[in-house]
Amino acid sequence: MPNDRLRDAILRNGLTPAMVADKIGVDAKTVERWITQDRTPYPRHRHAIAALVREDVPYLWPKAVTPEKAAKIGQSEMVQLYSRRSSVPYELWGRLIERAEKQIDILAYAGLFLVEQDPRLIDTLRQKAAGGAKVRILLGDPSSPAIERKSVEEGATGVMAAKIRQVQQYYNRIDGAPGVTVLYHETTLYNSIYRFDDEMLVNMHVYGFPAPHAPVMHLRRLNGGDLFGTYADSFDRVLSASYPMPRGEVAA
Template sequence: MPNDRLRDAILRNGLTPVTVAEKIGVDAKTVERWITQDRTPYPRHRHAIAAMVREDVPYLWPDAVTPEKASRIGQSELVQLYTRRSAVPYDLWRRLIERAEKRIDVLAYAGLFLVEQDRRLIETLRQKAVDGVTVTILLGDPSSEAIERKSIEEGSPGVMAAKIRQVQQYYNRLDDAPGVKVRYHDTTLYNSIYRFDDEMLVNMHVLGFPAPHAPVMHLRRLSGGDLFGTYADSFDRVLAASTTQPRGEMAA
């Protein structure tokens, strides 16, 4: 059975089996067998090809990394665990935003703290988008039941929706920015996710505690690991179900 994922990734990046073979120092027929017969390359070749076509090793060769090994690698993806979000250094947020070259993803209910701790954030995101960075902001739908439930659980009915309305005023300034998407979700979040290329800050949600008092994981993606990918997939699921404006406003 052919490895269609590998074939597609090679072609999508403007490569051929011959050019791949030349780059990693193997015979072109060997690369053809990896594609047409789904042969599995040695680890060093898998990693070289994955980097070349900008895909993950487990995506190209799902059976090459055992769950046990993926779990071990995933543990190494954890750079730092902060006991609460308020303990994450401001310099880390700024560094991750400024160094992003491909994508900046935000999944939260409001994430108001981002614009409050950096008044230049909106203009920074605008410039990043101009430079070719894809910026995706997923905010909670202020009219949804999930938002009010979150406010009640934190002992402040109505507060979360108000925070979202407040942060909307900032992100509305990006309406004309190319490469920026601001969308809305009604998901019950178990984590807020802030992704900057291959690094990520995951703010866990703890029942009854506001987000600043909940733990944060700093993750850095490693080929073959599954921890970073788990949260990246979660972001994509929420994005797929999101809307361009709050559902309440759509109904109106």
């Protein structure tokens, strides 16, 4: 059976098997066998090709990385663990946002702190999207039971919905702009996820504690790791169930 994923990735990047062979230093017939006979390259060649076609090793060769190996690599994906979100340096948020070129994903209930600590954030997101990046914002639906439950658990009834309506006023300015998607969800949120290309900050929610007082993991994606991918998949699952806010609910 041919490796159609590898074939598609090579073609999608404007390459040919001969070009790939030349770039990684192997014979062109070897690359053809990797494609047509689904042979698995040596690890050094797998990583070189994955970087060349901008795909993960496990995607191109699902059987090449065992779960145990993926878990071990995943441990190296954690750059830093912060005991609380308020300990994450402001400069780190700014650096991650500024460096992002392909993708900015925000999954939160409100995430109001982002626009409060950087008044230029909305303009920056608009510029990133205009430059070709995908900007996807997923906010909690302020009318959903999950939002009220979260406020009650934190001992501040009604506060979360108010924060969401406040942050809506910022994101309404770019909602519908080319490359920008603003949607709403009613998920019971276990983590807030902030992705910037291949780096991510995961704010792990703790029962009874506001998000600023809960831990944050700084992750950097590694080929073959599974930790970053776990949270990226979680974002995609919430995205698939998210929806536009009905016009009558949108803050003025």
